[in-house]
Amino acid sequence: MSGSRSIVKLALASSPTSVDSARKQPAIQVSNLSIVFESRRGQTIAVDRVSFDVAPGEFVCIVGPSGCGKSTVLNTIAGLEVPFEGDILVEGSPVHGPRPDVGMVFQQPHLFPWKSVRRNIAHGPRMHGKSKTDANAVADDLIAMIGLKRFADAYPNTLSGGMQQRVAIARALANQPRVLLMDEPFGALDAQTRAVMQDNLLELRDRINTTIVFVTHDIDEAIVLADRVLIMSAGPGRILREVAVKLPRPRSSSIMVEPPYLSLKKDCLDVIRAEGLRAFNQSDAS
Amino acid sequence: MQDRTSAPQEIALRVDGRKRRPDSARLRRLNILVGVLSLPLFVGLWELASRSGAVNMVLFPPPTVVAAAVLEWIRSGQFLGDLLASLFRVTTGFIVGGALGILLGILTGQFPVISSLLSPLFHILRPIPPIAFVPIVILWFGLSEAGKLFLVVWGVFFTVWLSTHIGVQKVDRGLIRAALMLGTPRRQMLQEIVLLGALPYIVVGLRTAVSISFYTLVAAELAGTFAGIVYRIEIAQQNMQTGQVMGGLAALGLISFIADRLFAALAERTVWWR
Structure with missing residues (x-):
């Protein structure tokens, strides 16, 4: 992290809002979120007046090119990115920092290398005052759910990348968060492992019914997983379009060859292509 | 093609x-x-x-003569006294210097204000070879044990401090963010994440400090004392007992070697997850 950050007030306030303004209170409400990074070179507007809602139990994917601020948006909802301009409410209360009802899975598993799989997963419950026995019981349930019973006492460096990321997901779920944020969690995995992990996540989600916001740069991954896809543009980060994914559930990655899927993908790609062309011409002109 | x-x-x-x-x-x-x-x-x-x-056989005695001198040294009972005196200086100095180094390394590594206060001073003092402090140590402490300990502590402290300081600063930020998201309180962050994250660096620093404690022991005993392996070497030199000198050197090398190996074995168990 270079330089200090500050906020710039932005006068304009109109922005696209969620199509699906739910009757129930949204799990997440982001309104007019702007984030400015300040470095010696000057100010960079990373995120520009982004607004969206996520309904309880909804699975939303944010896609966009690298550097579009999608991870920054996610980190801000997590309470890891301050300061920011605008309002973020999770379960109706404003975000000031990391909170127990919001879990996060990062691109790297970031498992504690000195803790076994069980103790990694039990860490959250332990920090929230659960006894060792109770925390281990929670961990063992989750270990069974992610299919790693044989590795409960193994240390992270003995696990494959995919297994490590499964542990990281289980660790985030151990606190029973209302909202799970996932920042390109499968980005560092190979294509095969990635497909398996996507199917695992779909299966897992049908069981736990947590609200999920998932950031990725892979449009296929976004459509396979999400109920709704938010497409972001770079420089500054804005939401270009939201696409509702009305594909039947339970799903698996095999829907990727079916016509409704393909037409959705075409819609998304058209938006991305138009934006890419615009950005390219703009950089050419300057 | x-x-x-x-x-x-x-x-x-x-x-x-x-x-x-x-x-x-x-x-x-x-x-x-x-x-x-x-x-x-x-x-x-x-x-x-x-x-x-x-x-000249007097100046360059054969190994058989050296072995005889060592046997005599052991039989006279002086060896045990010398060994215990030297080991006491090395271990006490190592423990005190190591503990201080770890404590201050965590403080300067974790809290920028303390680092701004102490790091400049430490960086100026650190490159001065501990041996150079012998004259002033004699002025301050005379021939007492306190002076010997001071030299060993001085040598060990800076090595351990620096490696701990760097270790604490190099703790993976990702681990800290993950721990924050899991609800780890700031207070527990130090013991749960920072200390363990820095542990591999601390162990490397301590291992380097093992050999440094022996270097400084040499300086400390040459500064004047009444027992010790290096002290015995010096006395033998004054009496032209070259065999005894060489035996002393061999003993010093052997002890230092054993200490290093013991510490390496211990270190492997300390960083248990590797």
């Missing part, structure tokens, strides 16, 4: 490799044999050289 041209070469290499395999096994066995014979060979050469008359 490239494939076709490189193919014959590849085959040639493979044939070559197959021919070499028994050779490499023989080479490995030869290496082990040479390794085993290395020390006896040099000791034998030393014995021959000393007794050949080409050198």
Whole structure:
């Protein structure tokens, strides 16, 4: 992290809002979120007046090119990115920092290398005052759910990348968060492992019914997983379009060859292509 | 097309490799044999050289004379006293210097204000070789044990402080973010994440400090004392007992070697997740 950050007030306030303004209170409400990074070179507007809602139990994917601020948006909802301009409410209360009802899975598993799989997963419950026995019981349930019973006492460096990321997901779920944020969690995995992990996540989600916001740069991954896809543009980060994914559930990655899927993908790609062309011409002109 | 041209070469290499395999096994066995014979060979050469008359046997005694001197040293009971005196200085100095180094390394690594206060001072003092402090230590402490400890503590402290400081600063930020998201309170962050994250660096610093504590021991005992391995070497030198001098050096090397190996074994268990 270079330089200090500050906020710039932005006068304009109109922005696209969620199509699906739910009757129930949204799990997440982001309104007019702007984030400015300040470095010696000057100010960079990373995120520009982004607004969206996520309904309880909804699975939303944010896609966009690298550097579009999608991870920054996610980190801000997590309470890891301050300061920011605008309002973020999770379960109706404003975000000031990391909170127990919001879990996060990062691109790297970031498992504690000195803790076994069980103790990694039990860490959250332990920090929230659960006894060792109770925390281990929670961990063992989750270990069974992610299919790693044989590795409960193994240390992270003995696990494959995919297994490590499964542990990281289980660790985030151990606190029973209302909202799970996932920042390109499968980005560092190979294509095969990635497909398996996507199917695992779909299966897992049908069981736990947590609200999920998932950031990725892979449009296929976004459509396979999400109920709704938010497409972001770079420089500054804005939401270009939201696409509702009305594909039947339970799903698996095999829907990727079916016509409704393909037409959705075409819609998304058209938006991305138009934006890419615009950005390219703009950089050419300057 | 490239494939076709490189193919014959590849085959040639493979044939070559197959021919070499028994050779490499023989080479490995030869290496082990040479390794085993290395020390006896040099000791034998030393014995021959000393007794050949080409050198002065008083100044360059053969290993048999050195061994006799060491045996006498042990039999007289002085060896035990010297050993205990030296070990006491090294271990006490190591523990005190190491503990201070870890404590202050965590403080300067974790809290920028404390680092701004202390780091400049430490960086100025650290490069001064501990041996250079001998004269002032004699002025301050005379020939007391406190002076000896001061020198060893001084040498150990800076090494351990620096490695702890760096270790704490190098703790993976990702781990800290993950721990924050899991609800780890700031207070527990130090013991749960920072200390363990820095542990591999701290252990490396402590291991370096083991040899440093022996360097500084030499300076401390040469500064004047009444018992100790290096003290015995100095006394033997004044009496022209070259065998005893060499025996003392060998003992010092052996103790330092054992200390390093013991610490390495301990270190492996300390960083248990590797």
